[in-house]
Amino acid sequence: MKIYTQTGDQGKTSLFSGERVVKSDARIHAYGDIDELNSVVGALIAVLLPDTEAAEVQLKEIQSDLFQVGAWLAATSGSEAQARLNSITIRYSQRIESWIDGMDAQLPELKSFILPGGHPAAAWAHIARTVCRRAERAVILLAEQEAAAGRSFEGFAPIVAFINRLSDYFFVLARWLNQHAGVGDVHWQG
């Protein structure tokens, strides 16, 4: 099958729930940022150190979860199409919290600001963190628009929690990867 259908050449696209919307729509920004984040996670996986299989397993599960989040965001709230997707629940963020705690227990206490960088894998984790923050802002903007239109915020809450926790995860992961690589944190000298 050809990858291109040319149905978006006039600046519109179809949501998973069928609506035709302009590509500058807040919903497109939201799931586009989630897609970008997923791509960054893929790049991070590609440069992981050989002895960090546990992180690789976690990151691949995160990629799968992000795919589900993207699909959920690509359907309008309350639509039949959205109802057919797996629900995003609070368990998504709870699992991330357990992973953060697991890595954090292996790290020295943080006493100053750190700069993004270090080992390439850690640098990618910092990029993932910042893209994740942008995705969070886009999802919240969409949720606010939905609420203003009288639609429920309920489905967004576990997604916002998941993405918020995910950016913390990438921060801790970056430190953990640097420690694993023998690089250590890059401290801000301000």
Next chain:
Amino acid sequence: MMPRSTPASDIRPRFVVAVTAVRWLSEGTFEIRLERPDGFDFIPGQKISFVDGALRRDYTLLGPVDARELALCVRHVPDGLFSPRLSRARIGDRFQITAPFGYFTLKTSGRPAVFVATGTGIAPFVAFANAGARGFDLLHGVRTPAELYYRDLLFTAARRYIPCISAAAGDDEIGPEGFAGRVDRFLSAKYPDGAYDFFLCGRIQMIRDVTRVIDARFSGSRVFIEAYD
């Protein structure tokens, strides 16, 4: 029925099933029936893949969902991956298939439903009709009237059944409800203004052309797409 590609990492359960019947619908298209494995449930509009090593081809299940056999509509492509083998299949020949999958299912709203198919892209709409869908408008784009598969079923189920025949020779071939030309031209020139739920299944060119008409003429409509080449 529609050849399509599937994701490379296919982890769906698989079944080996035997052919129970092959029936030609026209010179180039046939319906094949397969044993139905236990617990093989599907939603009308979902499809399966035939699998042979790394090769796979997708075809939509015609239904009904409670039928004892699985039915598929296949266009015979002489140099195709599966259709030549399927067209020559004998009763009892066995093929590996996946569990059903896909999201091109009927989603209802307050808007009128308009189904648009070309060729064997009619399959999901047959599945919808077999599941009891009624009151929809259906445009079936084909080259000749001989390719209007499942016409009786669809004519009965649809509010309007509109054959769009691109190689029609005369009015007697087109019929009173038919249109001499492609589906996008019919929608552009003949279909009343409004907001609809469009379901499009067929070749990419049709999907592209019809979507352009929808964007231009039927704003506020929803569009659901199943494309193949």
